[in-house]
Amino acid sequence: MAATKEFGATGAETTVIGPSILISGKLSGDEDLTVRGRVEGELSLTRTLIVEPSGIVKANVSVRNAIVSGVVVGNITASESVELTREGRMVGDIRSPRVIIVDGASFRGRVDMGNAEPRAANERPASQTRPALTRPVVRPAAAPPRPVVAARPAAAKPLPPAARPVVSAAPRVEPKSGGDAKPQPPPPPPQPVLVGEAGKKKVLVKKKK
């Protein structure tokens, strides 16, 4: 009897199903449940289910939290979280806002984290990015042709905004071309006048550096 009292004291809010125990039927409760044996049927708790490595649960489970280190065959619905640890083995569906499956765990079934948020979040950015991409692409594509035809600098193609003001563009082009000094030198040759100016200025910039 002493033993029972001790266990009663320590297990005040914890129920333990020992390794040789088989429970078949319905089990419900408002406290933590540790399963080291077998539970078959239906299991519903308002708190945490812990299936230890020796535990086998063949049941539809509805709990707040579930930590599975043993074997679960059946569906788990958890209002908070389901965790499959390294030793956990499960076949069945999981419905829970938080699902943790650790490396080493074995699981076959569906996972439903409930919230439509992730799906909605994917749809929104996708629909936003598409127009965002298409619009800017269209604008620069339409814009460059005008200055290219009017201003003719082939070197200016990569820098459409600077291309519009041809004469006044020179100073603006310098810093930009200065940054891209190596890639730009080849294009200039076809334009003798601009090349000379740009070349001298580039050289000056280099000397300053």
Next chain:
Amino acid sequence: MANTIIGSSIIIDGEISGDEDLVIQGTVKGKISLKESLYVEASAVVEADIEVQNVEITGRVTGNIAATDKVELKADCRVVGDVRAPRILIADGASFKGNVDMDVKDR
């Protein structure tokens, strides 16, 4: 010793079987069969047929009890049902209604 505890807020509707001690503080309906001892504590409500080796009852039990060794009805327990065991102890203060059969030879 007692590895298995059914806590006070737990309700089991079905069958419990096993080879180890079982402590019940909650509610169990159905059937209990153990090869070891069963402890039905004060907060427990058991509506089940019980087959065990030993049973100590402090709570409420409705159902037939068959023990291979001993049945102990403690003070403050309430038991309704038939009891079969070679040794049956009924403490002062226990409430019991049912048949008693001690004529079970070494099972």
